[in-house]
Amino acid sequence: MDDDPDDDRAAGRPEPAGRDEDAPRGGGLTTGEVARRLGVAPTTVRTWDRRYGLGPDAHTGGRHRRWTAADVARLERMCALTATGLPPAEAARLARGDTPADAPPATGRAVTASASAGARAPGRSRAGSGLRLGDVRQECKGIARAALRLDAVALEELLLAAIAEHGLVPAWTEVIMPTLQAVGRKWESSGERYVEVEHFLSWHVSGALRRSARPVAADRPGAATVLACVPGENHTLPLEALAAALTEHGLPVRMFGGALPVESLVAAVRRTGPAVVGLWAQSRTTASRPLAQHVAAMEWGVRGARRKAAVLTLGPGWAGQGVSGLPRPAGLAEAVALTRSLTQG
Structure with a gap:
């Protein structure tokens, strides 16, 4: 190259x-x-x-x-x-000032906008030290280069620009996730190298997700969604993406993050009376059918008008561990659509 x-x-x-x-x-x-x-x-x-x-x-x-x-x-x-994400040869031409009269x-922002407008870069792309990204959007290359350089300012600007340009779900699916996966593959194939890049990128993605959507107040009882990782599960980024995407649609969310103990999850559900509870499991070792069934059976409210929450089993850990009657959305877009339907219906 x-x-x-x-x-x-x-x-x-x-x-x-x-x-x-x-x-x-x-x-x-x-x-x-x-x-x-x-x-x-x-x-x-x-x-x-x-x-x-x-x-x-x-x-x-x-x-x-x-x-x-x-x-x-x-x-x-x-x-x-x-x-x-601009190719280095073109970037060098602009940096030298070799532009038509x-x-x-x-400007940096103008280039960002033009790069965002392009659907995908042709062929297979690389960023920095042989980081193979595959057939991805142009922004992925810029984000990967900033992550490899540990450039906090550029990385934050590029992540927020991608979310603002495309919306949270497309930005997560087509820009952020491919870059995260490429860094993860590089780390797995390089021993202990690039661990700092993965942590650096993940931390900034988490910050961008939180900054892109403000918390929404519940306008009625039972309108909120509770999101939590099951006990022993600390992979929170996909759940953070769902929380941000739901607030982008004006839906109130109560986010509890990683490895929430069973007693705390039960207490949170009873205190908030949510319409939906999303339980994230990254691996099969953390996915717990009994926990999902227990939360799905919980009731609250006055006698004669008691309610239950719809429980969504989220994440690859539930594959092959599905709980009868509990939906398992295939991806972020499906999880958002299903949650909107359940809370607004």
Whole structure:
């Protein structure tokens, strides 16, 4: 892939001689200092220099090269543009200012919008250090690059932009989940490497989900939905996505997160009297039929008008462990549609 700035390092190709300049000198920053400031590898800075002509404008004598403030600003623009998912070659052209005379200058937000408008990038894409994403939307590449660089500002902006552009369910299904799965595959195939990237991405996804939808007050008794992971289950992100998607539709949600003890779940259901209870299980070892049956049998309210909650068994852990009479939505969109029907009906 000609547009992957880390291909040379990943493939083990030697770097050009005479460009190892981490000893500080006057007249500008070293490549190592620039890389640390940008949050990228020094190899990436050198590759952008060699491949796309983004090196220092002025050369000092000897083997050492120095980067001025203008040089660094150009590289910062390159980082911002690639973070949107723009191919590095095109990002470099814009960073250098190689635009037609009658074309308006591109901004980071403008590139984000144009990238969001594109349905899917052609072919199979990669981001950063060989992170294979498959046939995905353009935004996935930008999010993956920001995650690999551990760039908190760019990652947050890109996640929120994807949710605002597409809506929460499409953003989760077509942008966020493919990127999370690609990072997970990279972690599984690389030993202990990239664990920090997975944690970093997951934390920012969780924050973006919470910021994208405000809590909704219940306008009548029995209108709320209770969401919780079953005891022993700590994989909360898909449940957080459902909570955010329901509030996006104006539905009140009581979210209790990971590994809620049985006694606490029962107490929460009795105190809130929900229309729907969603129980998330990521693995079969945590999915509990007796728990789901117990919650489904719970009643509350005055005698003669007692009510029960509809219980949804959510997540792959319930596959093959289904409870008779309790629905198991296949995905986020189906879970949202079913919850809306049950609460509004």
